[in-house]
Amino acid sequence: MAFHLLDGATAIGVSRAVRVGKNVVDHTNEAEFASLAATKISALTVKLQGASRQKKFTPTGGAPVPESVTGVITNPTLAVGSTAERVANALFYYRIADANYSKAANAAGSVFSDAHVVSATKFGVVLVYINAAGTVITKVPLATQAYASAAAAHTAASAFDVINRTSDLCYLGRILINADAGAWTANTDDLTDGSDLTTATFISETSSFYDLATKTFSSDEITVQRAMWHATNKNVKYARHFISALTGTGEVDTYYTPATGLRNF
Numbered sequence: 001m002a003f004h005l006l007d008g009a010t011a012i013g014v015s016r017a018v019r020v021g022k023n024v025v026d027h028t029n030e031a032e033f034a035s036l037a038a039t040k041i042s043a044l045t046v047k048l049q050g051a052s053r054q055k056k057f058t059p060t061g062g063a064p065v066p067e068s069v070t071g072v073i074t075n076p077t078l079a080v081g082s083t084a085e086r087v088a089n090a091l092f093y094y095r096i097a098d099a100n101y102s103k104a105a106n107a108a109g110s111v112f113s114d115a116h117v118v119s120a121t122k123f124g125v126v127l128v129y130i131n132a133a134g135t136v137i138t139k140v141p142l143a144t145q146a147y148a149s150a151a152a153a154h155t156a157a158s159a160f161d162v163i164n165r166t167s168d169l170c171y172l173g174r175i176l177i178n179a180d181a182g183a184w185t186a187n188t189d190d191l192t193d194g195s196d197l198t199t200a201t202f203i204s205e206t207s208s209f210y211d212l213a214t215k216t217f218s219s220d221e222i223t224v225q226r227a228m229w230h231a232t233n234k235n236v237k238y239a240r241h242f243i244s245a246l247t248g249t250g251e252v253d254t255y256y257t258p259a260t261g262l263r264n265f
Contacts, residue, residue, distance in 0.1 A: 002030070005241045006254040012093055013100025015254065017054065017068035017209075017240040025235045026259035029215065032226040035250030041225075043247035044217040046254060048229075049209040050236030059167035067208060068240055070096050076172045078128060078202040081109020084190035087128065087136065087175070087202075094170045096132050101170075103134050110136035112186035118179040118197075119146035125157035125176055126186065129169040137169065138186070150176055176201040209240060216245075 005015035029048050035041040054066040077090035086109025093102050116138065118124035124145030129137045141160035147153040157174060165171065175191070177184055178198040189196035213231035221227040241254040 002255045002257045004253065005256050006031075006243065006252055008251040008253060009100075009243055010249070010251055011100065012102065012243050012246055014049070014068070014073050014093075014095065014209075014242045015240045016098055017051070017066070017238040018256065020050075020237055020239050020258055024258040025233050027212065027231040027234060027239065028228065028257040028259075029213065029230070029241070030226070030228045030255040030257075031215065031217075031241075031252060033250045033252040035225065035248060037249035039249045041246065041248035041250040041252075042222065043245060044222070044252065045243070045245035046215050046252070047211050047242040047244050048213045048231050048256070049240050049242050050212045050234060051208040051210070051238045052236060053208055054238055055208055057165050057171070058162070059165055060163070062167055065167065068095070068238065069098050070167065070170055072170060072172065072205050072207055073100070073209075073242065075206055076103070076130075076204050078173050078175070078204045080191045080200065080202075081107065083108045084192050084195070085109075085187055086111055087138075087191070089136070089172075094130060094172075096168065096170050099132070101130075101132060101134065103130060113138045114140075114143075114186065115188065116140045116186040117144040118177045118184045119144060120179055120181055120183050122146040122148065123150050123153040123176065123178055124184075125153045125174050127157055127161055127174050128172040129165075130172055131168055131170075136172070139164065145177075150178070153177075171205050173202065173204040176203065209238070209242075211242075212236065212239075214244075 073093040081088035088109040191200040215229040
């Protein structure tokens with residue numbers, strides 16, 4: 001039985017995952033596209049991705065949401081911005097409520113959502129999210145954090161995230177702040193180690209899914225607008241398709257068939 005994973009996709013992104021039956025190790029994949037626009041599809045790469053588990057979060061007042069519905073697709077690579085008081089990111093892709101989005105690389109960086117404070121010589125964590133509009137949003141467990149250790153700061157931030165994350169946000173990672181002899185204040189003090197603080201440690205969120213098989217369409221396959229590929233000896237619990245490269249305009253459909261039974265997730 002084939003499952004229709006991507007339906008009329010027009011840009012880089014992933015399908016929702018399906019749960020694979022036990023002992024499935026062989027996977028057949030098909031992709032086809034319709035390209036009738038003036039700028040036809042000239043390059044296409046589709047990957048089969050798998051995972052042994054999915055991260056989940058429970059939004060306020062809602063049911064658990066798996067990362068294939070809301071979560072990062074590729075690493076946002078959070079870092080100090082060229083404007084050192086801001087948070088930079090690489091180009092990355094993410095999902096919110098089953099829709100695919102992208103965020104362009106931002107070397108200068110995004111500003112913090114508020115003047116978060118970490119007391120002198122203490123630790124604090126800033127949680128980083130993004131919404132469907134591409135706006136980076138930061139949150140903290142306390143307006144002024146003064147945790148005695150990095151472990152205590154991480155514990156408090158994680159507990160805050162569990163009860164405060166909303167379904168319209170995708171989690172991108174966190175920044176562990178170790179303040180120096182003076183308090184650190186977001187948007188005023190920089191994030192350069194040894195400058196306005198002791199250290200700022202960036203921890204970017206990563207996806208649980210990894211590549212099982214990659215299909216880059218050949219020129220002949222581009223002409224006929226169709227291709228099939230297989231992955232063998234790959235035992236995973238969840239599977240999805242990822243359009244990782246697309247040049248031109250058109251609609252892409254993909255199909256996935258496991259060697260044995262499969263059910264919708």
